[in-house]
Amino acid sequence: MSSSAGESFEKFVTETASSVGDFINQTGDRVADLLKDAVGMKRPSSSEAHEMGSSKSKPSPATTTAPLISPFNVAYGVNPGGKTVLYPVDVSKAFPEHDAMALTVHDLQLHLQSLTQVPVARQSLIYKGAHLQAAQRLADLQLRHGAKLMMLGQAEVPRDPDEEFKKRLSALEDEISAVSMELLEMEMFLDSIPRTEKPAFKTAHTRLLHLNEALMKTVMKIDAVEIPAERTEARALRKSLVQRVHVEMARVDRAIERCANFLNVRSRSTSRSRSTSPSDRKNQPDASKTGGS
Structure with missing residues (x-):
């Protein structure tokens, strides 16, 4: 082969290699641009990659779940x-x-x-x-x-600590009320009977004595109810009942006195009328005849 032919071949190879290198460089740049557009991000740096790795190790925040039974x-x-x-x-x-x-x-x-x-x-x-x-x-x-x-539903009412005492005192209060009603009837009866009805006054007097005795027994029953000192409400109720009994006993005493006064007056007038017997009146001189003589 001549020297001119060898030089031409060497030149061809050099130019071809140069063209292929330029093509590869241009193609590489285009591929890099295409990848960059497709991913939409640049390659992270080493510091950014470290931060991304550390973020993966952090636990995700706990998600709140709805309660099984709502309020x-x-x-x-x-x-x-x-x-x-x-x-x-x-x-x-x-x-x-x-x-x-x-x-x-x-x-x-x-x-x-x-x-x-x-x-x-x-x-x-x-x-x-x-x-x-x-x-x-x-x-x-x-x-x-x-x-x-x-x-x-109804709430449970707490038990009254004075309930037992109040129950006993309430029964005694009923006794006082019964005597008071009967005493009122007796007072009305005394106002209505004529003054000449002595037997009626005797009946009323006897009945009033029974009422007085009933009140005295009630007082004894009230005193027999022993109430602790700390039960102030029950003790106050017992005291009020005693005072009420005294008021009723004073009414009975006034009614008894009315009957006694009437009976005493009637007995004195009867004794005076009986002191002059028919024989005494017969032996007495006739005033009209004496005066006519």
Whole structure:
């Protein structure tokens, strides 16, 4: 091969290699631009890559789940014709240690008993017009947030510590009232009978003595009721009954005195009329005849 031919071939190879290199460079730049447009982001730097790695290790925030039983309300009428009180019930707070899915109507009744003082046996819960049963699960009611249940029932009235004393004193008060009514009838009777009816006054006098005796026995019964010093209300009631008995006894004494005064007057006038016997009147001189002689 001649020297000119060799130089031409070498030139061809050099030009071809140069053209191929330019093509590769241009193609590489275009591919890089296409990848950049497709991904939409540039290649992260080393610091950015480190931050991305550390963010993956952080736990994701906990998602809040809705409660199994939504908070609801229980409406309870304090007394017939009175105001209605609304008791909010949040199962998660009212029963923190219980499984919400296992809670029953009976559990709710126990909770309401602590709030309203209404015993479970006296409670009647109503929801959507139906009476709830103790064994029903609250979850099965599908209560919506803010749902309203109605509760019927009467709270247990605390026992009066003076109840026993008041009961005994009340019976004695009835005795006093009975004597007072009979005494009123006797007073009206004394006002109505004629002054000449001595037997009627004797009957009234005897009856008044019996009433006086009955009042004295009542006083003894009242004194026999022993009441501790701390029971001030019952002691005040006992004192008022004693005072009332004294008032009634004073009325009896006045009525007895009326009868006694009348009977004494009648007896004195009768004794005077009897002191002049028919024989004495016969032996007395006739004033008309004496005066005529």
